[in-house]
Amino acid sequence: MNRTADIQLLPHDLADANKLQFINSLRRPRGILSVLFLSAALSTIFGLLVWDAGNALPIAAFTIVSPLAVLAGPAFVVWVINPGTARRIFKQQASLRKPYAIAWDEAHYLAHSDLGNTKLPWSDLFRVEHNDKLIVLFESQNLRRIIPLRFLSPEQRADIEGVIAAAAPQAMARGLG
Structure with missing residues (x-):
């Protein structure tokens, strides 16, 4: 995968x-x-x-x-x-227009762009919201990371949602998963 x-x-x-x-x-x-x-x-x-x-x-x-x-x-x-x-x-906001790469494993969400790197433990998420267009990872009530689903295959989408649900169930519950 x-x-x-x-x-x-x-x-x-x-x-x-x-x-x-x-x-x-x-x-x-x-x-x-x-x-x-x-x-x-x-x-x-x-x-x-x-x-x-x-x-x-x-x-x-x-x-x-x-x-x-x-x-x-x-x-x-x-x-x-x-x-x-x-x-x-x-x-x-120029940083929104810059492309970035994401990766994930059972413990972390990772992002890389020419502006820097992020390694965010799933357990640090405040809330996760998702629909058929995107997944939104909230680090706090107002700080969020947007993952448009058009960039993920159906298998990747199922995988990342499963990883988040397993690693950060409290965040999924706050977002009405």
Whole structure:
């Protein structure tokens, strides 16, 4: 099994990583509680502003619609504004445009570019998120390494996901593996 790949990020990889992080954040207890709390707060404020003892329909309608409103703002940012932001960041940050090689074994993720080398123990990962486009390795809440799956064969993808699951189960669990 070849455990190496050459990677060249593109702006859409950053946008896809942001989308993945947003979607997964809504699946975690903190994200669910945030949506519920904001929806309840909006419904309460709206109810107090338009209170009419004879007509509860506007309050009931707003209570039903408020969770969608709470999700609409961040979703708009992620799906509409984020791609442009990703292109701008990609243009500004030269290190994102440089190709790099990755390798992995049972204990480490390794990366090499003309900027330097990284040897990251799987056990040091904070979280791992993945979908059909990429694997995102989080070293902390905001520091991440993106592995676009288009550079991996199906066998390599299965191998690296298996290695991560075995070596860093806590990181996979935090990312809702």
